[in-house]
Amino acid sequence: MTVNDDAFTNWKHREEIAESMIPIIGKLHREQDVTVLLHSRSLVNKSVISILKTHRFARQIAGGELSVTETLPFLQALTTLDLGPSQIDIGMLAATYKNNNEGLTVEEFTARAVAGATGTANTRRPEPRDVVLYGFGRIGRLVARLLIEKAGSGNGLRLRAIVVRPGGGRAADDLVKRASLLRRDSIHGQFQGTITVDEAHNKIIANGNEIKVIYAADPTEIDYTTHGINNAVLIDNTGKWRDRQGLSQHLRPGIDKVVLTAPGKGDIPNIVHGVNHDTIKPDEQILSCASCTTNAIVPPLKAMADEYGVLRGHVETVHSFTNDQNLLDNYHSADRRGRSAPLNMVITETGAASAVAKALPDLKAPITGSSIRVPVPDVSIAILSLRLGRETTREEVLDHLRDISLHSPLKRQIDFTTAPDAVSMDFVGSRHASTIDAGATKVDGDNAILYLWYDNEYGYSCQVIRVVQHLTGIEHPTYPTPTP
Structure with missing residues (x-):
């Protein structure tokens, strides 16, 4: 056997391992609301090649390539635990285990590292929270993609409606065009899933998520409760209003909080997730995700x-x-x-x-x-x-x-x-x-x-989602716990 044959055999073996990881990652996500990460990168709904490339990328930040043969045992160990909603980084588990000299097995080490997400410490499963997008431009459509992606477990945030200005021509034409813009993007590629249009009920159905499209020229025209929406977070991605007075117009029946995807003016808190998101006051109804x-x-x-x-x-x-x-x-x-x-x-x-x-x-x-x-x-x-x-x-x-x-x-x-x-x-x-x-x-x-x-x-849209998750109490803890 030649050196090239050895390399190809090794590659096929790693492909086989990555393939075996996919159903484990999917089951943990769907049934236990656990997101498996590799150095902060989600492995949920990823292909065999994507999983291998993510492991390969670890060399850029950790100094050495990470093999699926190293991470698979930690993924398998997670399946034996009574896990609650959480994010678990198997890359970090593998890296920290290498430096552990206590003689623990992979199973023992994993159980201890994620103890905060198991058993009696299991994080409560929050009730789903409604989300409304006001505007459907560049940021609005990417936030929609992220919300739909994260709805896979059935818990957490639910995109219930999109509010847009009345378009020209027939409403059905307008709806089809907006669905098409969500389906295909010149920069970010194809939507990962299926999108259909329910013209009779003005809905876009994306990966089973029914999203009502509401046509309104002004926030004060809308009573969201008539659409079955309650206690929702509204994300304004139009930037039309940036002060408290203007954004307060969104606090209509069915809307509890408003998040602006532009710098806020006046006394509007400007939140950068990871830096000052923990300063959000529980009674704050309006905030900005800055720029x-x-x-x-x-x-x-x-x-x-x-x-x-x-x-x-x-x-x-x-x-x-x-x-x-x-x-x-x-x-x-x-x-x-x-x-x-x-x-x-x-x-x-x-x-x-x-x-x-x-x-x-x-x-x-x-x-x-x-x-x-x-x-x-x-x-x-x-x-x-x-x-x-x-x-x-x-x-x-x-x-x-x-x-x-x-x-x-x-x-x-x-x-x-x-x-x-x-x-x-x-x-x-x-x-x-x-x-x-x-x-x-x-x-x-x-x-x-x-x-x-x-x-x-896209990176900014991810930050917006993190703020909304924190705001609604749906931000799942990450294990192993990052060092302060």
């Missing part, structure tokens, strides 16, 4: 401030163009944004730097910011230049940020890559708020420059 750029820069900024101190900083975002720009030169109320988006780099402003104070009130360092819109349809990069409170080295900073991405409570927000040829398209579909580019990082004494890739559509 995609704020979500990208605040978690790494907190990680750096906690370890080194930050005296001042500047963020320059190189941002993909958005729908508020023009395809060709035309009038626009903002300076420069009227110029053709796919043909120009466009200097514009960003409120992300000033929004840092709302998410990190203890950080007294002045942070400035500016932005350049560029001719790419998705994924942006934030260049975060910091004056630190003490001198350090590039190696120390990278070790710190890699550790944060693997082991800290910010590991769902901060990703880490050492890929030497990483470019923007590589991060389409990233579920993290941002990804540290190790190769581009620069450190000189007390000056550090971080390059942060972020999918300003």
Whole structure:
């Protein structure tokens, strides 16, 4: 047998193992509401190749490739436990087990590591919570995809309705077109599942989820209880109203809380999940998820401030163009944004730097910011230049940020890559708020420059979902527990 034969035989063996993992992962998700992760990446509804690629990717952040032969025993051990709703990272289980010298079996170690999700400590199963999307644009459709994806266990958040302005022509044509936009996306690809249209009842049915499409020109026209919707969270992704007075219009019969997918104004709390989501007051009815750029820069900024101190900083975002720009030169109320988006780099402003104070009130360092819109349809990069409170080295900073991405409570927000040829398209579909580019990082004494890739559509939508899960008490704990 040749070396090539050996490699191919090994590959087929790993394929077989990955294939055996799929029904275990699916059953844990459907029957026990357990999401199996690998270094913060969900393995639910993934193909054999996706599972193998996710294991392969572990080398980028953990320093070495992770094999399915290492993680399968931990997955099998989970099936013997009385688990409640939770997220369990088998990559972290395998990694921490390697460093454990207590002589425990895989089964014993796993049972101890996830004890908070088992037996009498089993997390209660929350009642499903209704969600309404107000607006169905770029963020609205991605949030819809995520809500439908996460409805597989039958618990948690349920997308019940979408509110849109009355379209031209027949309502059926409008409904079909909106369903088609959900089904196919030029950037994020095909919807994973099936979508049908119930024209008679104005519903889109996606993977068995019946979603009512409500046509309304104004929030005050709607009584959601007439559609069987109660105690719902409404996600406003239009950005039309950004202060308390405007967003209060959504607090109609059937709506309990309102979440804005844009920076809030005035006294609206701006929430970045992973950083200040635990400051949400139980009686708060209106809050904002800030901007995609704020979500990208605040978690790494907190990680750096906690370890080194930050005296001042500047963020320059190189941002993909958005729908508020023009395809060709035309009038626009903002300076420069009227110029053709796919043909120009466009200097514009960003409120992300000033929004840092709302998410990190203890950080007294002045942070400035500016932005350049560029001719790419998705994924942006934030260049975060910091004056630190003490001198350090590039190696120390990278070790710190890699550790944060693997082991800290910010590991769902901060990703880490050492890929030497990483470019923007590589991060389409990233579920993290941002990804540290190790190769581009620069450190000189007390000056550090971080390059942060972020999918300003999908990664941000994931952050929105995390805030809503926390707001409704449906945010499942993760095991092994991240190190503070």
